[in-house]
Amino acid sequence: MDGFQIAVAAAFSLPVFAAALAGVAWGIVGGALPGLSASITMALLLPFTYGMDPTVAITLLASTYVGAEYGGSIPAILIRTPGTGAAAATVADGYAMHLKGRGDEALGLSLAAGVVGGLIGMIVLVSLTGPLAKAALLFTPPSYFALAVLGLSIVASVSEGTVIRGLMAACIGLAVATIGSDPMTAIPRFTFDRIELYSGVRPILVLIGVFAISEMLIQASEPQWAKSSSRMRIKLPNLAMWKRIWPSVGIGSVAGSLEGVTPGAGGSVASFLAYNEARRWSRHKEEFGHGSPEGVAAPEAANNAVAATALIPTLSFGVPGSNSTAVLLGGLLIHGIEPGPMLFTRHPDLVYGLYGGLFVANLAQLLLGFLMLGPCLWLVNRPRPYLMGFILALVFTGVYTLDGSVFDLSIVLAGGVFGYILRRLGFPILPLVLGLVLGSMVEQNYRRALQLSGGDYMTFLTDPASLILLGLSTAIAFSSLLAPLLKRKAARMTETTT
């Protein structure tokens, strides 16, 4: 069977179809709850994917990502509180439309633009992932090591906070990944004679801790969000509206596709970029910020395109570019599947099955958007203490189902506390998570490279691809380090001249 046939067969198979629908529904609910980002919503599902077929599990997680991107716009439009970071750009015009009594239209725009953006993102995903994975097949161990270092340094540089903090977070993630038996000689490392640590710290536990538990610790001191009207409908755009918004949807889809493949950028950057560009090219610039339909359509198309294209670096190189794709990578690792170029030859059923499932998810979003609105509004209007309590119960019970181990629960809690401290002190979380999930790949390729060269470190500089990638990493890290200094100097010079 070729890839297309596998994708079609998967899309029509009951488990993948059901996973796509369930994922979108769960994603919409999670996205609609302020404080639960797409990555947290996905992380909550991770423990339940253990017993599933890998294709079904990955489809479930990826569809959750798709649903969450739409779900985030519901509270953004109705209560001026974005459910996810990526929906922040929708707040200005979505909420303004709602105040003018056009909330149903804003929800419809968000849904329709999201579906179109998601489908365009899917086309980009299918067209680029295969060729890129073929190119990645030429990579040697030194270049693979350098690629992981590049991924980490890009993410560390573009994440919030200073580049040193980003790099430090990445190194801490790598350090946690070294706990447990050495992958090559099985010698125990940093296990403190705890038998539970001999198999290492499972990334899933830390992922759940740093995303879900740290968010609950933060939410504990946040005020209750506003309540929404419990009766609301969705009105899809008519032909006249489509004529007006299609350039914005196009701009959003392109911005989302570009940002999706860039590690570290993610949905938030894409939606703000799309919003600004849509305003720049709009014939109704003056309406932006006061309830412009284009101001809703562009960011929503962008963040749904990101949900598809963010999978490109994850699947082709094994280097995730966002929190959500890091969770997805965690889902792949749970099933012993190593993403990267070999994924297409070793598990074509998984890759093409995922494409099929994602296609179903994007289309199903149109129907589920209508069906899930009522439950989402009901949940958003529940007292937050109830939601917090039940999310915590779900997290701990879900983790306990893995091995029935209270020690695992302690790791989740420790990860949560550490994530909380890092977030409060302005450290980015993504490099930490990336360091953790890429740790094994980084170390194994580092050692393989040195094994092949007989311990000669020059191998990282004599391999052309490795040299280019390491050069890029250094350039990115230094430019990020120097940028604030140059900015400060420029500001001082402007001050003295004025």
Place this chain on the structure above:
Amino acid sequence: MGNVLFAGLLVVFGLAYYRGSTEIPRNMLEDPVGASGFPRALAIVITLLAVALLAQEFLAWRRRAAVAQVGSHGISRVSKLQPTVLLLVTLIAFLALFDTLGYVLAVTFMLLAVFFQSGMPVGWKPVAVAIGGAIAFRLMFGELLGVRLPPGLLAFLLPS
């Protein structure tokens, strides 16, 4: 000041991690890098980054201290931390008592603690929601999904 202290802790972590990497036993069959090679290199990078971070944070702190007014800032921070610390204590107690109390009781108490700490008025409704929620979770995970959950003090209620 918290940032400076944390950066200092990271320096200590880097040094401790290096020390730990030197204690990894060697193996006759190991490759040129060995089981300790990567952690050792990583420890050096961590320590260097932590020192750079410490210097950066110290300079930033001095700059801030020069302009900041010491006032109610500290008090608002403490009051903001209080609910988080309370939640953390609740979760630690939940884990400590998980096996002893059993799943249903531990989850009920955890839910009640979270509800009341988050400002829910004391009344029968939150108590009913906590008990109902814990039983619903127990039925879903224990009976429907077949997960073995600790029975604890309520073992006598469950079928053997």
